[in-house]
Amino acid sequence: MNPYVILCIDQDPLAVEKLSHDLAPFRDVFDLCSTDTPDDAYALLHDLKANEQQVALLICHNAPGNNDGIDLLVNVDNHAASKGARTILLSEAPQYDVILQAVNEGRLNYCMHKPWRADELQRVAEKELTTYVLRHCQHDLLRYSEVLDHRTLLDAQVEREINQFQSQLLAPAESNKADIADRVIAGLYAFFDGNDESRACRTYSANHVLTKENQDNAFLWFIAEGDVGLYKTDDKGQVHHVSTLSAGSLIGSMSFVTGEVSFSTGRTLTRTRVIKIDHTLFSKIMTSRSELLPLFIQYLLLHFNQRLKRSIDTEIQLQQTLASLDEANRQLLEKEKMALLGQLVAGVAHELNNPVSAILRNSDALADALEHVAKTPLDAASREQALTLLQNNRDSTPLSTATARTHTRTLSEMTGNKRTARDLVNIGLYQQDTVTNWQQRLGSHFDTELATWKQYARCGRLLRSNHVCAGRIADLVKSLRTYARQDSEQRQRTHIIESIDDTLTLFEHRLKPHQLEKYYDWVPDIITQPSALAQVWTNLIANALDAMPEPGTLTVTVKTLNDQASGMIQVSVTDTGIGMTQEQQEKMFALNYTTKREGHFGLGIGLTMCQTIVHQQGGDIQVRSQLGNGTTMTVTLPIALPASANKEPQT
Structure with missing residues (x-):
C-alpha cells in the first residue's frame, strides 16, 4: 500500500479501463482507485483517511447537466484525505460554465476532453503528480523520480539535503565542547552497534602508541574514555611531554585531514577506550549518518580552537623559558619566531569570522526572500522562469561593469524605464526577445512579476554567497597546520x-x-x-x-x-x-x-x-x-x- 493515491471518478467502464491503462506506469509508487460517482468517491475518501493515505491526483468526469463532479472538485480540500490534491476535469463537450466555476474556486489544474490521447494523460499526470510530491512529500523524493520528473525531483532532493545541512551547520554554536564530543562519540557508537567488522571500537592498556612523530598516520582517533599524552622530540633528541588529552578529544586530526606525517607521538597514559577510523570508514559513516557531518564540523572547529589556545599558551611558556637562556642572540630569534607564529595563528582564527558572519547574515536575508517567494503565487511558466533565474544567479559569475551597463542601456531604450532595465540586468534577464515576450504576456502585471523574480534571483545570489563563504571556511580550516610546518x-x-x-x-x-x-x-x-x-x-x-x-x-x-x-x-x-x-x-x-x-x-x-x-x-x-x-x-x-x-x- 502506497501513501499516495490516484483517484478516478467516471461511470463509463471503457473510460475507467483506459484511465487504468494509461496510468499504469505510476502504479509502483501510487495506488490507483476508481469509483462510479462522486458519492462513492466521498465514501472512499473516508476509507483512505482511515488507512492514512492521501489523494495526490483526482481525475473526475462531469456529465453535462449534472454538477456533482465539479462540486467534488470544488470541495476537494474540505476532506482530510484529499486536501491539496491536484485535479483534472474530464469533459465530453466544452462546458465553459463548469470550467469557469472550478477555475474561480482555484481547484482546477487541468481540463481534458474525451477522448484523450494516452501520451497526453501520462504527460499531464506526471506534471501534476510531480507538483504534488514536491509540495507534500517531506521525505524521500527519489522514490518517485523513476516515474515522475526525474530532474526536478533530484534537484529538489539535493536542495533539501543542502538546506538541511546548512540549517544544522548554521544552528547556534554549541559552546560546550564536551557536550558536542559526547554526541559525536555516541553517534559513532550507535553506527558501530552490532556492525563493527572493522574493529573500530577498541580498548588499549597504558603505554600503547596511537601515532608516531614524523610517521604517516591514516587514522582519526576519538578518545571515549581515558587519557592520552602527546610527546615531541627536539633537535637534540630529547622527548618532551606536550600535553594530555582526555575523553572527548581527537588524536591525529591534522595528519588525517592533511595527509602529512604526525606532528607528535600519541601514547595512552591509562586504560583507554578509542574509536579508530580510517578515510574509507569515515566517508561511509558520514554518508550513512549525514546528521553527524555538521556536528562533526562544529566539533572539529572547537578542537582546532582549543589547539590554538594551547599553542598560544605554549608560546608564552617558551618565551618565559627563553628569557632564562644565556644565548641572547638565539633567544631573540626564537622570541621573534614564536611571536610571529602566535600572531599568524590568531589571524587565521580571526579570518573565520568574516565568512561565518556572512553566512549568518545571508541566512536571515534568505529567510526574508523565501518568505516573499512562498507567499507569492506564480503560474507554471512564470515559476519556471523564476526558478531559472534562481539557478542562474546561484551558478553564474557576475557580469563585468561594462557589460552590465551595455545591457542596461539597451533595455532602457526598449522598456522606457531605466530602473526596470537595471533590475532586469541585475537578475540576469537581459535577453531582449525574452523580455519582450514576457512584457507582452504579462502586460500591466509585468512589474509585479518582476518584483517576485527579483526575490528568486536574490535567493540564488545568497545561496552562491553562502557557497563561497563555506568554501572560504573550508580553505581556512584546511590552512590550520601544525606548529613547525604548513602545507x-x-x-x-x-x-x-x-x-x-x-x-x-x-x-x-x-x-x-x-x-x-x-x-x-x-x-x-x-x-x-x-x-x-x-x-x-x-x-x-x-x-x-x-x-x-x-x-x-x-x-x-x-x-x-x-x-x-x-x-x-x-x-x-x-x-x-x-x-x-x-x-x-x-x-x-x-x-x-x-x-x-x-x-x-x-x-x-x-x-x-x-x-x-x-x-x-x-x-x-x-x-x-x-x-x-x-x-x-x-x-x-x-x-x-x-x-x-x-x-x-x-x-
Missing part, C-alpha cells in the same frame, strides 16, 4: 574579477552605508593560489572600510598593463578615508605595525601577509595616500607565472 594550496587557474567579487560579497553588510564603484576591464585568468589571493583582497577591502567614515566611496579597479612586455594585471582599491602620513606609509608593511583606530581589530600582520603573498606570486603591492584624502592600494600581478614564483608559497 601550501595547489596553484590553479584563477579569474581575478570573480575572486574580487566573491570577496566583496563577504563585506555586503559593511558596504551598505557606502557607495561601491567597480571598473573592470577584461583580464585573462592567471595561475595562482585562489585562497591566498583572496586573503589579499580581504585585507585591502577591510582596511579601506575601516578607514572610511560613513558614508564613503570604495572604488575597485581591475585592468591590464599592456605596456609591460610580459603582461601584468593591476588591481586598485581606493577609499575616501582619513588617509595616512608619509611616515605611516613607510611603516605600514612592517610586522606588528597597525594604523587601526581604537576598537578595531588589528594585529599588524595583515599587510605583511599581503606583501608576502603578492611577492611570492612575482608581483608588487604599493600604497599611495594623502592625509585627509583617502588611500589607494595597488596590486600588480604577472599574467604568466615567473620562474622565481614556481616554489609554492607558505601562506
Whole structure:
C-alpha cells in the first residue's frame, strides 16, 4: 500500500479501463482507485483517511447537466484525505460554465476532453503528480523520480539535503565542547552497534602508541574514555611531554585531514577506550549518518580552537623559558619566531569570522526572500522562469561593469524605464526577445512579476554567497597546520574579477552605508593560489572600510598593463578615508605595525601577509595616500607565472 493515491471518478467502464491503462506506469509508487460517482468517491475518501493515505491526483468526469463532479472538485480540500490534491476535469463537450466555476474556486489544474490521447494523460499526470510530491512529500523524493520528473525531483532532493545541512551547520554554536564530543562519540557508537567488522571500537592498556612523530598516520582517533599524552622530540633528541588529552578529544586530526606525517607521538597514559577510523570508514559513516557531518564540523572547529589556545599558551611558556637562556642572540630569534607564529595563528582564527558572519547574515536575508517567494503565487511558466533565474544567479559569475551597463542601456531604450532595465540586468534577464515576450504576456502585471523574480534571483545570489563563504571556511580550516610546518594550496587557474567579487560579497553588510564603484576591464585568468589571493583582497577591502567614515566611496579597479612586455594585471582599491602620513606609509608593511583606530581589530600582520603573498606570486603591492584624502592600494600581478614564483608559497 502506497501513501499516495490516484483517484478516478467516471461511470463509463471503457473510460475507467483506459484511465487504468494509461496510468499504469505510476502504479509502483501510487495506488490507483476508481469509483462510479462522486458519492462513492466521498465514501472512499473516508476509507483512505482511515488507512492514512492521501489523494495526490483526482481525475473526475462531469456529465453535462449534472454538477456533482465539479462540486467534488470544488470541495476537494474540505476532506482530510484529499486536501491539496491536484485535479483534472474530464469533459465530453466544452462546458465553459463548469470550467469557469472550478477555475474561480482555484481547484482546477487541468481540463481534458474525451477522448484523450494516452501520451497526453501520462504527460499531464506526471506534471501534476510531480507538483504534488514536491509540495507534500517531506521525505524521500527519489522514490518517485523513476516515474515522475526525474530532474526536478533530484534537484529538489539535493536542495533539501543542502538546506538541511546548512540549517544544522548554521544552528547556534554549541559552546560546550564536551557536550558536542559526547554526541559525536555516541553517534559513532550507535553506527558501530552490532556492525563493527572493522574493529573500530577498541580498548588499549597504558603505554600503547596511537601515532608516531614524523610517521604517516591514516587514522582519526576519538578518545571515549581515558587519557592520552602527546610527546615531541627536539633537535637534540630529547622527548618532551606536550600535553594530555582526555575523553572527548581527537588524536591525529591534522595528519588525517592533511595527509602529512604526525606532528607528535600519541601514547595512552591509562586504560583507554578509542574509536579508530580510517578515510574509507569515515566517508561511509558520514554518508550513512549525514546528521553527524555538521556536528562533526562544529566539533572539529572547537578542537582546532582549543589547539590554538594551547599553542598560544605554549608560546608564552617558551618565551618565559627563553628569557632564562644565556644565548641572547638565539633567544631573540626564537622570541621573534614564536611571536610571529602566535600572531599568524590568531589571524587565521580571526579570518573565520568574516565568512561565518556572512553566512549568518545571508541566512536571515534568505529567510526574508523565501518568505516573499512562498507567499507569492506564480503560474507554471512564470515559476519556471523564476526558478531559472534562481539557478542562474546561484551558478553564474557576475557580469563585468561594462557589460552590465551595455545591457542596461539597451533595455532602457526598449522598456522606457531605466530602473526596470537595471533590475532586469541585475537578475540576469537581459535577453531582449525574452523580455519582450514576457512584457507582452504579462502586460500591466509585468512589474509585479518582476518584483517576485527579483526575490528568486536574490535567493540564488545568497545561496552562491553562502557557497563561497563555506568554501572560504573550508580553505581556512584546511590552512590550520601544525606548529613547525604548513602545507601550501595547489596553484590553479584563477579569474581575478570573480575572486574580487566573491570577496566583496563577504563585506555586503559593511558596504551598505557606502557607495561601491567597480571598473573592470577584461583580464585573462592567471595561475595562482585562489585562497591566498583572496586573503589579499580581504585585507585591502577591510582596511579601506575601516578607514572610511560613513558614508564613503570604495572604488575597485581591475585592468591590464599592456605596456609591460610580459603582461601584468593591476588591481586598485581606493577609499575616501582619513588617509595616512608619509611616515605611516613607510611603516605600514612592517610586522606588528597597525594604523587601526581604537576598537578595531588589528594585529599588524595583515599587510605583511599581503606583501608576502603578492611577492611570492612575482608581483608588487604599493600604497599611495594623502592625509585627509583617502588611500589607494595597488596590486600588480604577472599574467604568466615567473620562474622565481614556481616554489609554492607558505601562506
